[in-house]
Amino acid sequence: MCLDNLFAVIVAAGRSLRMGQGINKQLLPLGGIPVLARSLQVFERAVPVKGYVLVAGRDDVERFNNMARQQWFCRKLLSVVAGGGSRQESVFNGLLALPRETAVVLVHDGARPLVYTGLVERVAEAAARWGAAIAAVPVKDTVKQAGPDEFAARTLPRDSLWLAQTPQAFHYALLVEAHQRAREEKITATDDASLVEAMGRPVKLVPGSYRNIKITTPEDLAVAEALLRCSPENGSVQIKSGSPVSGDGSLTH
Ligand SMILES: Nc1ccn([C@@H]2O[C@H](COP(=O)(O)OP(=O)(O)OP(=O)(O)O)[C@@H](O)[C@H]2O)c(=O)n1
Numbered sequence: 001m002c003l004d005n006l007f008a009v010i011v012a013a014g015r016s017l018r019m020g021q022g023i024n025k026q027l028l029p030l031g032g033i034p035v036l037a038r039s040l041q042v043f044e045r046a047v048p049v050k051g052y053v054l055v056a057g058r059d060d061v062e063r064f065n066n067m068a069r070q071q072w073f074c075r076k077l078l079s080v081v082a083g084g085g086s087r088q089e090s091v092f093n094g095l096l097a098l099p100r101e102t103a104v105v106l107v108h109d110g111a112r113p114l115v116y117t118g119l120v121e122r123v124a125e126a127a128a129r130w131g132a133a134i135a136a137v138p139v140k141d142t143v144k145q146a147g148p149d150e151f152a153a154r155t156l157p158r159d160s161l162w163l164a165q166t167p168q169a170f171h172y173a174l175l176v177e178a179h180q181r182a183r184e185e186k187i188t189a190t191d192d193a194s195l196v197e198a199m200g201r202p203v204k205l206v207p208g209s210y211r212n213i214k215i216t217t218p219e220d221l222a223v224a225e226a227l228l229r230c231s232p233e234n235g236s237v238q239i240k241s242g243s244p245v246s247g248d249g250s251l252t253h
């Protein structure tokens, strides 16, 4: 599938509970620019992206729309819609607001402001080719699965573990179907790729960047500030030796 009709959904309708009481992390300054503004600017600069829908908290729709258009000069912004009680619901609301001609859709967390155009484009290209693709990075720590009372029940084989990031990209019809089936079958997930996997469809892993962190707790903002002051724009991970790598450089899993 070609990338002629590539659109995006940027989700920013969460409650920022892990950041602290009464804070909207999307508007916290990062290097003097709001977190969300940084994320949106990357999609403004990503040439293949024709436009995007922003999903905001129900009480923030008008405010985010005004800021995006008047302060952040978001020319590709198609509309701002209200989110839902979960990230999954917010994504679905965004999908329904996209143009009918959408062929491939990118879904990105507004809380990941250090994303960069190269990663957006690579994930979109992989999704156009394979149907579904996500940015991901290899796990660096050893991961334990907890049993009851927080005793380590199992150590997971680190070589096969990746941390999913966003953007995540899909053939539009596939992602809409995955969300619709999840609603019917009461499947909930913390990322969109899980819903596609639940349909038995493969999801390509595209090497992301350890810089592409999600601003979740206060420490993340401090890390992001430090990252802004150092390391290159696109710190893509080096593909691990021995990982199955397909011709386009993305990884199978
Ligand atoms: N109902 C929701 C929940 C999350 N998100 C968005 O999904 C991204 C990832 O979610 P997360 O980092 O968990 O954000 P919050 O839900 O705001 O964080 P918390 O769980 O700490 O409240 C964020 O950009 C967030 O705004 C959303 O649009 N709608």
Ligand SMILES: C[C@](O)(CO)[C@H](O)COP(=O)(O)O
Pocket: 087, 109, 163, 164, 165, 166, 190, 191, 192, 214, 216
């Ligand atoms: C989609 C995601 O960013 C992939 O790592 C993550 O699952 C979002 O989780 P959150 O709890 O909604 O932040």
